[in-house]
Amino acid sequence: MTKNSQVIEREEVVIRFSGDSGDGMQLTGTLFSDTAALFGNDLSTFPDYPAEIRAPQGTVGGVSGFQVHLGHSEINTPGDYADVLVAMNPAAVKANAKWVKQGGTIIFDKDNFTDKNIEKAGYKSDPVSEEKLETYNVIAAPISSMVKEALKDFGLDPKSVLRTKNMFALGMVYWLFDRKLKYTEQYFDKKFARNPEIAESNKVALRAGYYYAETIEALNPVIKIEPAQIAKGTYRNISGNAATAWGIIAAAEKAGLKVFIGSYPITPATGILEELAARKDLGVKSLQAEDEIAGICTALGASFAGNLAVTSTSGPGLALKSEAIGLAVMAELPLVVINVQRGGPSTGLPTKTEQADLMQALYGRNGECPVVVIAASTPSDCFIYAFEAAKIAVEHMTPVLLLTDGYLANGSEPWKIPSMKDLPKINPPFADKKEIPFLPYKRDCETLARSWAIPGTPGLEHRIGGLEKTLKGTVSYIPENHEMMVKFRADKVAKVADNIPDLKIWGEESGDLLVVGWGGTKGYLMTAVRELQSEGYKVGLAHFNYINPMPKNVNDAFSKFRKIVVAELNMGQFADYLRMKYQDFKYAQINKVQGLPFTIKELKEKCIKLLEEK
Amino acid sequence: MTKNSQVIEREEVVIRFSGDSGDGMQLTGTLFSDTAALFGNDLSTFPDYPAEIRAPQGTVGGVSGFQVHLGHSEINTPGDYADVLVAMNPAAVKANAKWVKQGGTIIFDKDNFTDKNIEKAGYKSDPVSEEKLETYNVIAAPISSMVKEALKDFGLDPKSVLRTKNMFALGMVYWLFDRKLKYTEQYFDKKFARNPEIAESNKVALRAGYYYAETIEALNPVIKIEPAQIAKGTYRNISGNAATAWGIIAAAEKAGLKVFIGSYPITPATGILEELAARKDLGVKSLQAEDEIAGICTALGASFAGNLAVTSTSGPGLALKSEAIGLAVMAELPLVVINVQRGGPSTGLPTKTEQADLMQALYGRNGECPVVVIAASTPSDCFIYAFEAAKIAVEHMTPVLLLTDGYLANGSEPWKIPSMKDLPKINPPFADKKEIPFLPYKRDCETLARSWAIPGTPGLEHRIGGLEKTLKGTVSYIPENHEMMVKFRADKVAKVADNIPDLKIWGEESGDLLVVGWGGTKGYLMTAVRELQSEGYKVGLAHFNYINPMPKNVNDAFSKFRKIVVAELNMGQFADYLRMKYQDFKYAQINKVQGLPFTIKELKEKCIKLLEEK
Amino acid sequence: MAELKNFQYTPKDFKSDQEVRWCPGCGDHAVLNAVQKALTELGIPKEKFAFISGIGCSSRFPYYMDTYGFHGIHGRAAAIATGVKTANPELSVWDITGDGDALAIGGNHFIHAIRRNIDINILLFNNEIYGLTKGQYSPTSEKGLMTKTSPFGTVEEPFSVGELVIGAKGKFFARTIDANVALSTQIYVEAAKHKGTSVVEVLQNCVIFNDGIHDKVAGREVRDDRTIILKHGQPMIFGKENEKGLVLDGLKLKVVKLGENGISGKNLLVHDAQEANPGIQYMLANMRYPDYPVALGVIRSVEGKTYDTDVEEQIMGIQKGAKIKCMDDLLNSGSVWKVE
């Protein structure tokens, strides 16, 4: 394929594919990302779909989107605003027009802009003029007609023909960015090996789109994004949910334990259960429980029986698990509880992202009931923090709550594959024969962890449970014993701080403004801080993965900045938590509760305002 | 009955009845309290029993106790240390010896101090010498033999005879404090109207004890506590659980609503359900649900249907209700959730008291999910705060979480009966015809409460639920709408502050130390502060009943003291909450997590230490 | 009572203004239509209907009804509905739920509502899958079904809905098929009229995640041969030409051909939905393809006292003779004393 158009190079670009739930936008976006990744770009992707499975066709509510941000340099977010929007119908324009960069490119399927669809989307006449997109590069391609034409000799039914529209659009986008079709073609060959006609029709549509774009010179100049300078190694794309599941399996391997997951499906956490259910080859036992309570209780049972036990859920499910987390705290058994946060409260915005379960994670249980809380911050580092969660749980004999969120869970990015030999060993504190008679609540002097006596081991028979106990495991209502045990459990969790890394300040180590964040906003905060720095501001970023206990150097790190601002996707839960823990500092806040990630723009604006105030 | 002994007057006295679970100590204590109350003493009582129904006879674990504190002046706690201990067996001595005042009186059933029982209690030989009680006034009465003798002509079986031992002991105590037997005798006449023989045998045992004490001059001088100077009016004894239940019924009457309670039994909250279940005469519908979740969900359904709906539970149950509380927040329906706190975490110390569910009450839900949280502070003011909880719930269309605790629930005190006409009216914001078409999430400008359209009303048909909604009740994933609704819900709760009283400072209005407390510790903190004041310290008490939102004058009140100390029966949850809310102050802490109330002694010691530090 | 008036509605009167958001082709659409039809036949004023649901595709139902509606949380519809009905027995309360909602997370409330025999109507949309969360197996999925959480096939035995219902003391159980709007409408009317907990299992098709799961019995081609519509008091007859029937063979049901072995219509079992002893109804509810036709219609419908009216009656009985009539009475009852 030769190119007649001019080609220019760009550092980065954002593309958003959007259409009806049935239009296959998730696949389209994924194929595009894979091609970009194979080419060597750094990238970050984010799907965004409605809560209904197939919301009514043609309506704004039914629009499904997939955004890809790729670059020659480091990419940390899926991007705020799109350079190119692919809109399969008027509703997709309606939903996304305001997210297109001033003067950007919009490709749409002209054939789908019927009066009926225009009205369904909530426009009166012409979406382009109503959205004031006249100055944009609007490419009204007759996609439906073109695929019909291209596939007319295939003898496919009309539905199957139209189903390739997304490939036509993808072909166009490949041309815009000077990409090869090879990877996508291979995908179809493999996927439809048993149905070569379908494979072929998709490939034909893909090529048709490509040539169509070339013919009409859809974008001039064509944009080229060179491969990024990334570390040598083997890479793959990974989503947060897959990375989480894999982190658990990796930890089990390092600990010599078997994985057991007891879970109940819930968006956006289901992918973790699904991924683990598929890993029977690695011996994972997955139990789809009757509800969240059974999910955690089966897991706790499995932990008692000696497995690396996990339960995964999202906000409402975590609420249901609260009581049993308390039991895990009392039983002092290892357990990883994964909470993929979504928009709340209650059912809220179930497919959207939010960071509003922090307080629940920290405090949502009766009594004095501390658990370790950690949070992942990028799709791929879900692997690391899931591994860490399991390691802490096992080595400290405690439930660990791992927080991710809808953005991380569904988002994906290229990931340099680690080698198992480079991961740390995990040492379960198994009880052994030397400990007969076994005292279930006797503690390791350093970690304060009790030892783990696995049923089936002769001589270590013992009883545990949710009532307060003595060292021996006898039920005790003795006041002083209770207070002692409450303190032991608190100290045990606090002592995890001995084994976690110091908080690192990213950007300036001291200066005018310290941006503080936690969990899934890291990419956004890094990008904003980087840009602010490059604009000359003295700004640093303190991003937390360890929430309870906190790293030991927080006070020190915080004290080096004139101002501190805590940015999070809730009403200020981490800010409040910091007020409790580090009362000496004043905390400004940047909050957003819209079911969406931050935009770099809004972050920067708010930071600049703070920087400019006295 | 004439008295030969000398009589002296005392301001106050503490008596503790204790024995095996089967010994009837709870009844004995209650009868004594009633007699004291009828006489006009102020008093406060507290039962303390094991988690087992009948723990093994004769063991320390099986000891059941009931403490009464009565006085001529105001009594705010059941007292730290007892002037008189009644111990029906050696285990009762073992469990309570350290709670008897130096040189106090100990009455025990000598017949029960067999070698076997002494050993069961964990003594080697003689409890009196092992406990070093030689300098105490130890009355070793042959109670068992005496009742056998007294009842020998009754022809009762030996078990029934021995069952009157407690009355013999009670008779002795009546003599010690110069009390009349009349009330107790009437009680038996009424209770055993159909079984006069049993009534008579109890009365005989009671009198036998009285005369025995007189004969041996069990205490010399006899102690007299004059009636207290208490406000005119009609009084009754009331426990916290009964007062809570009654407060709800009173609120319903004032609101013109019916009461519905959906609950699941759990110690120590069950009494509320039991009390309401007994009030069918007042039309209360009580549903004993299959679990806590059904408890709250049936209540929420009843609220939707237009009842004043309540659910009651204790810590582990509250954990289970978290998800549904979130639904109530989204549905914006009135609901009173009563949590009677007990020792945690998990099953913990189920029959003991603690204040460790505060954080759970405030934050134990997914998403941004604020509810109103209030706490009762004495057994009788449970009535007021249950009433208040219901009033706020209904008038502000919000769930309200009412916190009491095991100490309040089971404790009781004389209570001046209010007249219904003096209680404020409650005005449910019913939707009316004028509002057709009805917009379920339209808000009152002042309270931000939505209106309540009761199913059955023509024209007001509407749909609500846990997904985010627009004004109209349509499901909406629009980012800005979500943020707006999140803020509305928060503001609605915050605006409750307009209708709650200012925080009152008790004791000094300004000075060296402000003691801060909340909920069920009020009596202890008041007593400690009063004693400190009388010792010349400049101390005040700020006791909170309204936790979220807080009264408006907190900042102001706090700023008038040199130091602030937060005293609570947990590891510092309220202190942390204050750090978040009023970051400018430093908070010292007094904490206790032993399943027990504070003692005045420990409170004073710790306050004095703080006062004396610079 | 207002209900006695005859309310003349058309199905349209029960359509709310909210856009119906199920997938095109989803069986839920047909159920919605049938319910809206059924309501017009009840003579109950519109404002007396309350539709309560849990979470799931099916549980979006209340939004589409122009009645009082409460979209609850997952699994709790039966509990919420129980509260609504107990608080106000005058309402006609409908609990809309899915196989996941009612039988997985909501299993406990489901069996307890049934046990109490609270007068609500439970429509259980059984598509043998979790639709809303995109295709995981449910407690009614056939053993071996490959789904997102059972990529190698489930290893779990499914519940038989009817058996569970009756095992929990259920007094009304019916089964219908989404697409058969006429049959469904009739069954919904019967369910509504039955006093006590009525459970209707709707065999519902999820076009996206479990398409055609009921086709092997309910497909247009085969349904006459593979289903039987039970009617109280009628012989159990089925087949394209009404040529087959059910008889009792010892303690088991047996399919017979009319005309063969001298079998005629009068040898067939006559359906008795009102028999309190559930013996045969258990067998009918459990009939599975290919051994038997799947039973549709009202399988069990037995009168009994209902929780909501029992509660009201108990209260009324007690109030009649009660000394305490208002809060002031209560406050001043029992042991009180005066301080002057």
Next chain:
Amino acid sequence: MAELKNFQYTPKDFKSDQEVRWCPGCGDHAVLNAVQKALTELGIPKEKFAFISGIGCSSRFPYYMDTYGFHGIHGRAAAIATGVKTANPELSVWDITGDGDALAIGGNHFIHAIRRNIDINILLFNNEIYGLTKGQYSPTSEKGLMTKTSPFGTVEEPFSVGELVIGAKGKFFARTIDANVALSTQIYVEAAKHKGTSVVEVLQNCVIFNDGIHDKVAGREVRDDRTIILKHGQPMIFGKENEKGLVLDGLKLKVVKLGENGISGKNLLVHDAQEANPGIQYMLANMRYPDYPVALGVIRSVEGKTYDTDVEEQIMGIQKGAKIKCMDDLLNSGSVWKVE
């Protein structure tokens, strides 16, 4: 496997050092004894026993057993036990629960454990009351029972445990009485040997809050006439003098007197616990005084695949042909690319 060795224990070997804290006279003591006896007959090494419980008087049981034990939270024993057994199918897992624990708050886990047929042994102590919380009615309390939360009598129909179990696809159901230690021991042994979820309903006396509730059928004087001990393969005979029996009368059970109307032993029903079709077992489980004798013994015991072994087998099958053998394999599987 180690289990094949014959382990010689006495009941004392299973007594823990913790003080037994039930009320004197509580039926739980007898159950404890019978279980300790039963364990000696199983030939399973002590360390392979795990006793899991919820909350309630009965649920204190594990503390008194010198085995692995986990005293859980209210209602969740079945779920915890399911996790234990799935994680380690080599253990002999016992779920000790009460009528409140298993059937009120724990109802859902109970029916799902049964449905999955996980190989655990559930001993359900049915005293028809909440003991530990001091006397509220439970889902098995007889309608009308006056308790602390039903001061005027309950208005709820109780569950019939056996019917619920079988309705949830239960394959093993037995009933015994606390005081009959010999019968109980034997039943516990059978329950333990059965592969799959075994549910034993123990009619247990709570001397404090529901004393004598089972006396009308189980009292020393009357028990021979009001209970029948079912044995697989044996005719259904009972009565002080073995003078009564059960026959089938149409589709119902009927009590007959031997010798009367020409009825002899061979007319009686022969108990078939192994019949998969639960028809008669339902009726047997549901027999109530005064119409029938209450059935004791193993009422249903049907073989079937168990969840825990199915899970293991599926994994083993997949692992055999699997390309991915360890985490490094997985990490490097599928679409990966090299950056050089």
